[in-house]
Amino acid sequence: MPVLHKYIDKKGYYVLTSIHKAMVTFQLTVNGEERLLSLGISDKETFNRGLLLDLYRSGDAYTHGTGPGEEISKADSRQLEFDFKDDPDPETLFPTCAGCSSPVGLHLVEVKEKEYLASILCVDCRLLKSKTIDTSIPLQLVSRSVLNHIVEIKRIEKMDPSVTAFRELLDIQFQAKWDEIARTRSKKKTITQEELFEKQGKLLK
DSSP, X not given: OOEEEEOSSSSSEEEEEEETTEEEEEEEOHHHHHHXXXXXXXXTOXXXXXXXXXXXXXXXXXXXXXXXXXXXXXXXXXXOOOOOTTOSSOGGGSOOOTTTOOOSSOEEEEEESSSEEEEEEOHHHXXXXXXXXXXXXXXXXXXXXXXXXXXXXXXXXXXXXXXXXXXXXXXXXXXXHHHHHHHHHHHHHHHHHHHHHHHHHHHHO
């Protein structure tokens, strides 16, 4: 599971996690820090990987470069205190490059090679395929509706496994939000009905 860490030499927090067996750190915006702290998550505590994905997609989890993550260097090893045992969310929950499995600098791209398809590529892999790439969008900006719109207007009929997995993730998050709305409405309806029955009972008395 991702672990929240407080910087030793400066103010603020960062997140350490494992993606495809590589240790990756994410910096946080002030808003990102507040969102995690408001949930009661404190220094050296683990939290749900889905929350990290939400922070990444909102831009509240980032690196100093253009990508969402950077591998931990040996110089940072003195700050590494983590526990990834019994992680309920698989590492595959987080999107990675279709070419090299890197989580850094991901873009949704339209590739025009022998096969015309949509893919997710990191900075290095995009450079290698730069002559065959048309559309390129930072993955943080790709919502479910944006992805569907790009596929439709570009008439993309094939998506590689990286995009398929990301699309499934967006669908799951979309459904989860609707399920939460349905639960909230059902709860409110139940409370309203209970209040109504209680008032009717008082009137009958």
